[in-house]
Amino acid sequence: MKPHSLLILLAFLFACIATNLSKAAELDLTLDERALLREHSVIRIGVDTEFAQFEFVDEEGNYQGISPQYLKLIGQRLRIEFAVVSGLTWKQIVEGAKNWIVDMVPVMQDTKERREFLNFTRPYGKG
Numbered sequence: 001m002k003p004h005s006l007l008i009l010l011a012f013l014f015a016c017i018a019t020n021l022s023k024a025a026e027l028d029l030t031l032d033e034r035a036l037l038r039e040h041s042v043i044r045i046g047v048d049t050e051f052a053q054f055e056f057v058d059e060e061g062n063y064q065g066i067s068p069q070y071l072k073l074i075g076q077r078l079r080i081e082f083a084v085v086s087g088l089t090w091k092q093i094v095e096g097a098k099n100w101i102v103d104m105v106p107v108m109q110d111t112k113e114r115r116e117f118l119n120f121t122r123p124y125g126k127g
Contacts, residue, residue, distance in 0.1 A: 027077060042081045045071070046093030046102035054107045061086075067106040082106075 029037070047067075049057040055067040063084050071082045085093075085102050096102040098117045110120040 037078055037080055040103070041079070042083050044085050044101070044103045045082050046088055046096050046105045047084050047086075048090055048093070048107055051107055057084075057086075071106060 047055055047057065047063060051065070053065055055063065055065040058064050075082055085096065088096060093102060093105060097105050105118070108114065108118070
């Protein structure tokens with residue numbers, strides 16, 4: 001699978017799991033999808049540190065908000081870890097997504113320009 005496949009798989013799984021968090025059923029993943037997740041068990045994320053309610057970093061440096069709660073549950077279901085790439089400005093996060101410094105940006109506005117290098121899920125609350 002191409003590296004781009006990881007982002008497509010994560011976007012799809014994120015959307016599926018986020019809408020069915022209460023279901024404890026095992027995910028029906030293909031062998032290729034399972035292998036891809038084993039190969040990439042740590043997903044580097046770019047975090048907007050000042051987007052309170054959705055995501056932010058508190059005084060102790062902890063990732064807080066709605067996004068980390070979703071990511072924790074998704075990580076448990078997929079048996080993967082999400083690791084914050086710290087110290088990046090928003091501009092560096094966007095560039096990092098283009099250049100594979102970050103694998104995923106949990107909270108980002110969908111724009112035509114960004115769709116050229118990222119896949120987007122539905123926004124929170126948009127079932």
